[in-house]
Amino acid sequence: MSAISMLRRLGRSAAWLSIALLALGFYAGHSRAELIPGQDRAQLAIEQDKLFQRMLREPANLDVAFAYAAVSAKLGDNEAAASALERMLLFNPNLPRIDLELGSLYFRMGSFDLARDYFNKALAANAPPDVRVRASRYLEEIAAQQSPSRFTGYLFFGAQHQSDANVAPGSPLIHSPVGDVLLSSQFVKRPDINIFGSGGFLYSYDLGTQSRDAIEVTGIGFMNHYFRTQRLDLALGEATAGPRFNLTPPSDSVGRLSVKPYAIFNEVGLGEAQYFYTWGTGLENTAALWEDLAVRTVFEFRQKKFTNASDRPLSTGLDGNDKLVTLQLRQRVSPNSELLGQFDFLDQDTRFPWYANRSYGLTAGYHIAYDDPTGWTGLPWETTVGASRLWSLYQSPDPCCNTSSDPTIFVPGKRHDRRWRFGITQAVPVTDNVALVVQFQRDIVSSNLSLYAYTSNSVLIGSQIKF
Amino acid sequence: MPRVRSSVLRVAAIGTLVVAASTSGAGAQQRVGVNSAVNPEARGVPPGAPPRQLVIGADVVFKEHITTSRQGQTQVLFLDKSAMTVGPNSDVTIDEFAYDPNTGTGKLAMSAAQGVMRFIGGRLSKNENAVTLTTPTGTLAVRGGIFLAAISSLGTDVTFLYGNGLTISNPFGMQILTRPGYMVTISSRNTPPSEPRPAPPGATAALLGQLDGRSGGTGGAQQTPTDQTVVSSGIATTISGNVMANVLTATQAAAQQQPTRSQPPTTNVSAVQTSGNVQSVQTQADPVVVSAAANPTPAGTLLTPAVGTVLNNGATYLAGGGFNQTYNFGTLTGTANITNFDGANYSAALTGSRTIFTGDLSGVANRTGFLAGTFFGPSAAVTGGGFAIQNTSGPPYVVSGAFAGK
Numbered sequence: 001m002s003a004i005s006m007l008r009r010l011g012r013s014a015a016w017l018s019i020a021l022l023a024l025g026f027y028a029g030h031s032r033a034e035l036i037p038g039q040d041r042a043q044l045a046i047e048q049d050k051l052f053q054r055m056l057r058e059p060a061n062l063d064v065a066f067a068y069a070a071v072s073a074k075l076g077d078n079e080a081a082a083s084a085l086e087r088m089l090l091f092n093p094n095l096p097r098i099d100l101e102l103g104s105l106y107f108r109m110g111s112f113d114l115a116r117d118y119f120n121k122a123l124a125a126n127a128p129p130d131v132r133v134r135a136s137r138y139l140e141e142i143a144a145q146q147s148p149s150r151f152t153g154y155l156f157f158g159a160q161h162q163s164d165a166n167v168a169p170g171s172p173l174i175h176s177p178v179g180d181v182l183l184s185s186q187f188v189k190r191p192d193i194n195i196f197g198s199g200g201f202l203y204s205y206d207l208g209t210q211s212r213d214a215i216e217v218t219g220i221g222f223m224n225h226y227f228r229t230q231r232l233d234l235a236l237g238e239a240t241a242g243p244r245f246n247l248t249p250p251s252d253s254v255g256r257l258s259v260k261p262y263a264i265f266n267e268v269g270l271g272e273a274q275y276f277y278t279w280g281t282g283l284e285n286t287a288a289l290w291e292d293l294a295v296r297t298v299f300e301f302r303q304k305k306f307t308n309a310s311d312r313p314l315s316t317g318l319d320g321n322d323k324l325v326t327l328q329l330r331q332r333v334s335p336n337s338e339l340l341g342q343f344d345f346l347d348q349d350t351r352f353p354w355y356a357n358r359s360y361g362l363t364a365g366y367h368i369a370y371d372d373p374t375g376w377t378g379l380p381w382e383t384t385v386g387a388s389r390l391w392s393l394y395q396s397p398d399p400c401c402n403t404s405s406d407p408t409i410f411v412p413g414k415r416h417d418r419r420w421r422f423g424i425t426q427a428v429p430v431t432d433n434v435a436l437v438v439q440f441q442r443d444i445v446s447s448n449l450s451l452y453a454y455t456s457n458s459v460l461i462g463s464q465i466k467f
Numbered sequence: 468m469p470r471v472r473s474s475v476l477r478v479a480a481i482g483t484l485v486v487a488a489s490t491s492g493a494g495a496q497q498r499v500g501v502n503s504a505v506n507p508e509a510r511g512v513p514p515g516a517p518p519r520q521l522v523i524g525a526d527v528v529f530k531e532h533i534t535t536s537r538q539g540q541t542q543v544l545f546l547d548k549s550a551m552t553v554g555p556n557s558d559v560t561i562d563e564f565a566y567d568p569n570t571g572t573g574k575l576a577m578s579a580a581q582g583v584m585r586f587i588g589g590r591l592s593k594n595e596n597a598v599t600l601t602t603p604t605g606t607l608a609v610r611g612g613i614f615l616a617a618i619s620s621l622g623t624d625v626t627f628l629y630g631n632g633l634t635i636s637n638p639f640g641m642q643i644l645t646r647p648g649y650m651v652t653i654s655s656r657n658t659p660p661s662e663p664r665p666a667p668p669g670a671t672a673a674l675l676g677q678l679d680g681r682s683g684g685t686g687g688a689q690q691t692p693t694d695q696t697v698v699s700s701g702i703a704t705t706i707s708g709n710v711m712a713n714v715l716t717a718t719q720a721a722a723q724q725q726p727t728r729s730q731p732p733t734t735n736v737s738a739v740q741t742s743g744n745v746q747s748v749q750t751q752a753d754p755v756v757v758s759a760a761a762n763p764t765p766a767g768t769l770l771t772p773a774v775g776t777v778l779n780n781g782a783t784y785l786a787g788g789g790f791n792q793t794y795n796f797g798t799l800t801g802t803a804n805i806t807n808f809d810g811a812n813y814s815a816a817l818t819g820s821r822t823i824f825t826g827d828l829s830g831v832a833n834r835t836g837f838l839a840g841t842f843f844g845p846s847a848a849v850t851g852g853g854f855a856i857q858n859t860s861g862p863p864y865v866v867s868g869a870f871a872g873k
Contacts, residue, residue, distance in 0.1 A: 052548060059503035059544065060523050060688040066700035073706045076716075079613060079629070081706070083550035083587045086679060087542050088697075090504035090552070091688040093680030097697040104707035110720030111613070111629045113648035117672040128694070134707055141714055145721060153731045160736060167746040176755045177764035182793045182802070187750045200731040210646045210663035212726055220732045222739055231752075232745060238732075246726035248643075252595075258727040268743060275743070286727050312751035314760050318744055352760065355747060399763035400756055410768045423737065432715070441737040445746075451756075452746060458737045 044075050052080075059087070069101075078105045096127035100135050112142045148208065151467075153201030153219075156437070158462020164454050165192030165229045174451045175402040177410050186231075189454060194233075196224035196462070204244075211246040216260065231271040231311050238266035240282065255288040264302060275315065276306040280322075292332040300324040317352030340365035340386070353396035354415065363388035379429035386424075392417040401449045417452055420444040433466040497529035499564040499575075500545035504686035508536040509553070523687030532560045535582065538681060548589030549575060549598070554677035557582020557618075562601075566591060573597065581618045583677045588612050588630060604653040605637035605660060614644075615674050622654040626666050626674070635660045647724065773805045775854070775868020790870040792850055794842075796821055803838055805854065805870065813856065824852075833860045840870065 051068040058064055065084045072080035082105045088098045103118030119135040119142075127135070164170075170189045172182040203217040223235045242262025249257045264280040280302035287295045302322040306315040329341040344361040365386030372378050394415035403413030423441040430436060439460045447453040502509075502521045509521040514530040521533065527543050535541060535557045542552045547566045553559055563576035571590040578601040586609065592598045593611050600607045600616060602623040607616065612630015616623060627633045627644035635642045635651045640659025642651045650666045653659075685691050697703075707713070722728055740746070750756045772790035776783065788808030794801030794817060801817040803826060815826030815838045828836030840852020856866040 055503070056501050056544065056546070058524070059501055060686075060690070062688070062690060062692050062696060063700075066697075066702050070700075070702055070705045073702075079587050080548055080589070082613075083542075083544070083548075085702075086550070086552060086585075086587075087504045087544075087686065088692050089679035090506060090540060090542055090684065090686035091680070092686075092691045092693070093682065093684065095692060095694065095697060097694055097703065098692070101697075101702055101706045104713055106629070108713050108716045108720065109613075109629045109647075110717055110724055111647040112717075112721075113666065114628050114671055114675075117675055120672070121675070134710070137710055138707075138713075141710070141717070145717060154733075156736070158736075162737075166749050167740055168749060174755075176791070177759050177768075182791065183750065183753055184793065187753050196736055198734050198736055200733055202729055202731040204729060208665070210644065210649045212646060212724075214729075216729055218732050220734050222734050222736070224736075232740070232749065234740060234743065234745070236739070236743070240732075244727060244729065256726045256728075270743070270745065270748075310752075312748040313757055314751045315748050317760065318747065354760075355744075397766065399759045401759075410764045410766060412763075412766055419741075421738070439737060443738075443741070451750060454746070460736055462736070 044071055047071050048075060078109050081105055094125060096122040096125040096131050100131050103138060107138055112146050116142050148206040151203050153199060154464055154466045155199040156462050156464045157197045158460055159193060159195045160458055160460035161193045162456050162458040163191045164189045164456035165226060166190060166232055167454055169450055169453050177402055192226045192228045194224040194226040198222040213245050216244050217241045233271055235269040236266060240264050253290050257287045260284040273309040274307040276304050278302045278304045294330040296328040298326040318350050318355050320350035323347040337368035354394060354398040356395040357392050359390055359392040361388060361390040377429060382427040384425040388421045390419040398449055401451055413448055415447060415449045415452060417445055417447045435464045437462050437464050498526045499529055499561055500527045500543050502527060502541055503544040504542040506540040506681055506684035506686055509539040509541040510534050529561060529564055534558050545589060547591045549591060550587045552585045552678045554583035557584060579618055583617045583674055585615050585678050604656045605635055608634040615671060617674060622652055624650060624652050626650040626671055772872050773808055773868060773870040775866045777809055778865040780862040790872050792872055828856060834858050
């Protein structure tokens, strides 16, 4: 059994598993951090101010100090809470319970070294059993948080319906070099349903520098299985690896500046057969400008090697290389929403000159998170809407089609595609790390060569699990 | 009233500065906070006033010079909610304090000659360069954070504990600490600050030992907290009790501290096909597409896949037209079209075998025809044959021709 076949079987199993996970998502329990509504928060802030003024007058009043620490902690003002509790240790340094609370506060702040010092101090003292248990639990969490290795990712399973699953023209008529011909029905637009499984991960290894330089390894995987159009079943896996260097910003208006060179390898199967593999390299730069504008630029070079199959004997004509330039901007417009803008330029150089093309794309999107309107889970819902426009200009006349107005004279034309894509994605969290995702997308591709024009609407529903 | 610095005057002049004031034994002094805990011996010297023993609840005033003995400790709680804990054998002066409680703006400048201290930022520290501590070897400027400083004749060790950043500078260089648990040493005023490095294990714990009280000390409180006091306060319910919520908060805080927040890559499931050139290969099983790509027809070629001799009411001439054909090798049926042949279009429903096919041509009134052909080449990619057409009534019209297609 070939590796591709094994992957496909796994993909099918995983995709079917998605249906079960979808159901599971509805019934799973949840845990989450407590959130303070805005009105309560304002009240707490007023109370904190009052307690602070009282503390200035009565710094030895323990009740006031504890109340101030509690209110500050509820507000997330962990520094203020810590200053009050550290004073308790000046009053009595042998209080493991205070050490535990201070450790917890610094743990919340992500100051794990200091938190560990306080937890260890609590354990070293003659601490009550409940304090020992809790301090030990936090120490385990610190060990996990401080591990130089981190692994995050997601799995996404579901089903999708596409009105044009085979990305084919709506009309079977093409103006071929041998005259007008009708495409076989399998090459004409037809709807289909597929089940899919996809995922992505990021593994990072902290190199221990103050700037948190790291080695990053990323991976994505995707498999789907059509009920009818199985020759277009797709399976892909891609991995990148490289160091990310965080640089000192050149000015106050620039933050989180980083550069990451990386290597790329991917493997793609189509219709249960090897389709192509890629090796290449990339360079990513990220920066935050004026605190709320995230900029990301990418340059990638990919060498692609295709393999023919019985139902696509010309695939090797796509052998060649891709050069990709991406500029992505994310502008935060409110604490819970952002605008996305992206420009892409892709230069595909191929063995068959009529497959070579240069594509220019513009994307605009908007993402917002908001309170659960149903109140079922209390977790924020997320909506993303977007639109994109892509122009693909092919470099050489395509011999597939005759563009002459006189059907007896063959005049091939350079393919020129234009694509509109509209999409909306709704994520409904079921737990902190499981969400139900529904997406609608419409692709409208027009082309001067009718063979390549199509319109497809897709709707998918899936369950996403983050880890 | 002491002479305040010009920057303070400027702020006051625009009417936004509010400085709390109180009366001390040395006369009217500008109050900057209170001594919120004191383990003797700790002394303060307000400007123009004699030294005094610091006691809990006493005001700390502008320009006050605070020193502690070998056992002494104190915590100064500033009006902006900042707190500075001063350890034994320390020497600290409040050089400048200006605070507008309405806007949270102003400045806190301190200097320290020696000792150990921990600063926890309040409202002022949320502003850039609003809080500074000058030591004999350099200056620290913290933003929104917490740091530890140990100053001795060997230099200044600074450990960053939390916040946006801590800038350490002197005339010979500058470093910025941004990672909690990392430290910098400034050995002298004539050498640049060291490169940031992780604080050695046990270093912060040793400093905490000098700051978090001392055995027998009560911090000046008449009623000292006990284990039972802490239990009764219920503080654990608010802070340490919800471990999972704290883990989430810590994870978010750690992510905030990351200079770059990398995320796992994503795929657009609805668009993954288009990124794989699937559209360009999906019709490649079609013989016409394969033939066109494998043997491209030169541009400008005259395409006459259907050619025939026409006898038309006494005239004889050659005509050409298009030809296309579909054929289902499963049902052994198909269609053939001869287009634009002598100004007319004909079609035929085909039947046959896997190699040959026939059909009757129709498409023009009072005219009938016949077509027969065969498939050639690998995958039956080429087709060819002959056809005939004639009028059933009216002027004589007879065609005898051949067709070919790929």
